[in-house]
Amino acid sequence: MTASTHDAAVDRQFSPRAAAYLTSAVHAQGEDLLQMAEIAARHPGARLLDLGCGGGHVSFHVAPRVAHVTAYDLSQQMLDVVAGEAAKRGLANLATCQGKAEHLPFGDGEFDLVMSRYSTHHWQDAGRGLREALRVLKPGGTAVFADVVSPGEPLLDTWLQTIEVLRDTSHVRDYSVAEWTRMLTEAGFTLQGLTPRRLPLEFQSWVARMRTPDTLVAALRHMFGIAPDVVRAHYEVQEDGSFTSDTATIVVKKPG
Secondary structure, three states: OOHHHHHHHHHHHHHHHHHHHHHOHHHHOOHHHHHHHHHHHOOOOOEEEEEOOOOOHHHHHHHHHOOEEEEEEOOHHHHHHHHHHHHHHOOOOEEEEEOOOOOOOOOOOOEEEEEEEOOHHHOOOHHHHHHHHHHHEEEEEEEEEEEEEEOOOHHHHHHHHHHHHHHOOOOOOOOEHHHHHHHHHHHOOEEEEEEEEEEEEOHHHHHHHHOOOHHHHHHHHHHHHOOOHHHHHHOOOOOOOOEEEEEEEEEEEOOO
C-alpha cells in the first residue's frame, strides 16, 4: 500500500467520525489522560505538541497547564472539531495544524513536550514518526506515548491485529512493549517509565464509533465466537463481544 493510499484510508475512516471521537467516553477519560495532564503541569511554560490528536482530548486536558498546545492530525475535519471545542472551552492557547506524523512541519527543537495517545497504531512508518517526534523536541524534553499494545505472544497478537483491522481498515499495528522499547531506543529516546493498563471496550459502541460495515461486524462476532480459550481468557471476551485490551503509557526523554 502506498503512503498516499494509506493516508486516504485514514482520512476516510476518521473524518466522518470526528464528532463521535469528541464524545467517546473511551477517549475522553482515563488514567492515562490524567497522567499526561500531571506531566504537563510540571512544565507550565511549555510548548506542547499533541501528535495525532484525534478528538483532542489530550489537548483539552493539557492546555490549561502549559503555555501553548499544537493539536496535530491527518484529518482536517477532526481538527475542525477540536478547534470548535477549544473555542467553547475558552482554550485560547490551543492551535491546530494538519499533516502526517512522519513529516512534521515544525523546526528542530520547537517543543518542550510531545504527547501522543491512540495514534501510533495508525502510522504507516512508526519508526519515522518517532524520529520526527524526537527531532521537534528540545534537548532534555519529554515525550509521552499511550496506545493499545500487543501482548506479544503470537496467538494473542494475531487475534488482536485481526479484530483491529476488521473493525478499522486504516489500522496498521498495535505494537508490543518490546517493539515499542526497541523503536523508541532506535529513534534516540531514553526510557523514563512505562505504565501498563487494561482498557475495557463495549462491543457495540466500539464498532459504532468506526461505523464498521455490517458484514465486518458479523465477521468480528464470528471471530470472537470461535476464539480459543486462551484468547477469550486474556481479552476477557464477553457474550456480547465486549472485551478488554492491554494499553501502555510510555514516558521518554530526548537526551541533552
